[in-house]
Amino acid sequence: MTEKKLKRTWLSRLKTVTMYGLFILAVGWGADFWRAQSIVSGKAPELVAMSIQGKQVDLIAMSQDKPVLVYFWATWCSVCSTVSPSVDFVSGNMQVVTVALNSGDDKRIQQYMSSKDYDFTVLNDATGLIGRAWGISLTSTLMVIDKGQITSVTTGFTSPFGMWARMLLS
Template identity: 40%
Template sequence: MKSWLKQIAIFGVIFLIMSFAVDTWRTKDIDRQALPELQGLTINNQTIDLKALSFEQPVLVYFWGTWCPVCSVVSPSVDTISQYYPTYSIAMQSGDNETLQAYMNSEEYQFQVINDNDNAIAKSLGVQVTPLVMVIDQGELVNFTTGYVSLLGLWWRIAWASW
């Protein structure tokens, strides 16, 4: 039993190191020092300035796509957290506003969506993979991760920024 626990612990440490390395490589183009202006128009025609909103409280920003299989697993958690914290999503290459709204309705998602159909916002930040979750606080990028993230992971990232 003791050797099994030791092997599980070693596997866990290796998994965490590999996850960190992959996350670092996937986000190598994101400028962690100088966050560009993050403004957009939601699919409901509401102008949003994410950087300005972050001066009121931490903001969760979720880059995703309707075509992304991992996003379909992460989006329900993002939807849940959006009921408690300011959460804005940026849909990359997911069609026009009507198509995106139909998708949101069919999935019953409530989070705010900025349509980045030409990837202009994503390119300005250096985002190349989805899903990507960022937490912006006081105009600065304080936390981010790519790939699958759980509801608990989302809460942890927001709580970390709030301290």
């Protein structure tokens, strides 16, 4: 194969991969937009509660100094099983508050957390009241709260880089 033909083949493949990548990004953003329609926007609802770790959490107050990543998840959620390790990873460098939706009592969630070796802050929404107040209809859902305002919402799979970028851009 000549060098010129090899270069054309390489450029053709690069163009194809780029087009597929852009298509996947567009579909992902469109799906996020569609799924986020029921989720609250603008001012974040008040959320003051005790975590399963025994720590008082006041989300609006926390968000005044630095943005807070809020992660709505469930122990039974298959997508969450791939997102939660990333949330745990970024929780060492960012403010993270998570809400376990309809996942049982505190003891059950603590056992789940221990079995996975997760260390992020968890609010237990055993009855689904918090999830309904925030308009959550899909797990996993991640939001960034900055100075009491919701600045970013995403649903489904998100990478640590995606979480970091959303926090940085808020």
